[in-house]
Amino acid sequence: MDGRNSYDKYAGWGTLHNTWRNRRGVQLSSAPTNTRIVGIYTNQLYVSSSTGSFTGVSSIGTGLPTTTGQTTTLQAGASNAYAFVFFDRDPAVAGVDLLYIADQTNGILKYSYNGTVWTARGSVTGGVTGLTGAVNGDAVDLYTTLGTNAGNTIYKVTDVAVYNATITGATTAITAAGTLVATAPANTAFRGIAFAPISPDLTIGLSAPTSATLNQPINYSLVVSNKGNSSASGIAVQFALPASASATYNSTGDAGGFTGSESGGIVTFSGGALAAGASTTLTVNVTPTVTGALMSGTALVDPSNTIAENNETNNSAAAVTTAIGSDNLPPIAPSIANQVATVGTAFSFTVPAFTDPESQTLSYAITGLSNGLSADNITRIISGTLRQRAYRQ
Numbered sequence: 001m002d003g004r005n006s007y008d009k010y011a012g013w014g015t016l017h018n019t020w021r022n023r024r025g026v027q028l029s030s031a032p033t034n035t036r037i038v039g040i041y042t043n044q045l046y047v048s049s050s051t052g053s054f055t056g057v058s059s060i061g062t063g064l065p066t067t068t069g070q071t072t073t074l075q076a077g078a079s080n081a082y083a084f085v086f087f088d089r090d091p092a093v094a095g096v097d098l099l100y101i102a103d104q105t106n107g108i109l110k111y112s113y114n115g116t117v118w119t120a121r122g123s124v125t126g127g128v129t130g131l132t133g134a135v136n137g138d139a140v141d142l143y144t145t146l147g148t149n150a151g152n153t154i155y156k157v158t159d160v161a162v163y164n165a166t167i168t169g170a171t172t173a174i175t176a177a178g179t180l181v182a183t184a185p186a187n188t189a190f191r192g193i194a195f196a197p198i199s200p201d202l203t204i205g206l207s208a209p210t211s212a213t214l215n216q217p218i219n220y221s222l223v224v225s226n227k228g229n230s231s232a233s234g235i236a237v238q239f240a241l242p243a244s245a246s247a248t249y250n251s252t253g254d255a256g257g258f259t260g261s262e263s264g265g266i267v268t269f270s271g272g273a274l275a276a277g278a279s280t281t282l283t284v285n286v287t288p289t290v291t292g293a294l295m296s297g298t299a300l301v302d303p304s305n306t307i308a309e310n311n312e313t314n315n316s317a318a319a320v321t322t323a324i325g326s327d328n329l330p331p332i333a334p335s336i337a338n339q340v341a342t343v344g345t346a347f348s349f350t351v352p353a354f355t356d357p358e359s360q361t362l363s364y365a366i367t368g369l370s371n372g373l374s375a376d377n378i379t380r381i382i383s384g385t386l387r388q389r390a391y392r393q
Helices: none
Strands: 005-010 014-019 035-041 044-049 056-060 072-077 081-087 098-103 107-113 118-124 128-136 139-146 153-159 179-183 202-207 211-213 218-226 232-240 247-253 259-263 266-274 279-288 292-295 299-301 321-325 346-350 373-376 381-385
Touching: 005 035, 014 035, 014 044, 035 081, 044 081, 056 081, 056 098, 072 098, 072 107, 072 118, 081 139, 098 128, 098 139, 107 128, 202 232, 202 299, 218 232, 218 266, 247 259, 247 266, 266 279
Parallel strands: 081 128, 211 321
Antiparallel strands: 005 014, 035 044, 044 056, 056 072, 081 098, 098 107, 107 118, 128 139, 139 153, 153 179, 202 218, 218 279, 232 266, 232 299, 247 279, 259 266, 292 321, 346 381, 373 381
16 A cells, blocks of 8 residues: 555455554455455455355445454455456546456456446456556556466457446457457466556756857757656756856756756756656757867756656766867958959969968859959969950959
8 A cells, every 4th residue: 555554365364454563464354255356446445256245346344444343345246256447437426436347257347336336337258367447538448367377368458438338349259359468478377467657757868069169159958858658747957067167158948848047057947847758858058168178067857856757767968078169260361462464365363362260171252253254263263365344353
């Protein structure tokens, strides 16, 4: 139940309430003593049994009892009951109102409750033992173990009928009405079946440009993802900025409900929410103020471990480095003397090379030439025969 209390079943003893102080347990009810499966739904204790007056699924006491002398009440009969699962489908009926029972002789049995009595709503046939399920829109997806020998199977059966109508595929074999999910490997067998614990799994990735220019802003991108099977809210993210002597913080780019702020060289995003399988990208804008290797700090999601996750080891992203080059200053033009060409006479002139302060390769585009002249932008040579008098600057 909660780490300190539990319910167990023992042959000949029925259902027991145990605590960490009392490992022998307290027998809650003298009948039935041969219980099979124990379950709790909407804070009520239930058991299944295949003996005596309690063949089927019964409730024990009221709520979650801890003392002996509890009354056992049969809820729904099933001659060979094992696992069971309850649902609350009708708001007009208090508590659970839909029940499926795994009957090893008769298959998956369906019952509905109107607030007074449980009524049988048909069955899908087959020798089943384990059973669990989940609401899927207006339908219910059921998962059951079929057979008990090595190599047995798990099937999914979907009941699309309303809660108080006959089960979908009634009187049909599970192998025909359902979908095969898994087959047990050789020399092994499936017994009980349950959903894996549902929890989020938050991850974070950090990236930045591999190179940038001095005094030109850049963005760090933080991709926050939820790879788990349930949503998460109240998510926090922290990112350590580069040293203040090498970059200046500018702003954050918020998304997914996150709100960013900066203090003491740490950018904190708070208030985020991510559905299962969703992701969002946050950005941090800085301006590098020195050349060379600009190294960020690490990025963390859920830094205080306030959100329970199914994997707590993937909540960080390593620092990244950006190579910062000098400012992209304009090229320096050389001194170019005026050139004189005679109409009808061949002319050639090589434009002197410009100088780039960062020693980067320059490209040229020579335009505005007089009629009859052309330019090679690679060699910087202007040549040709002037056809008419003109003046160009």
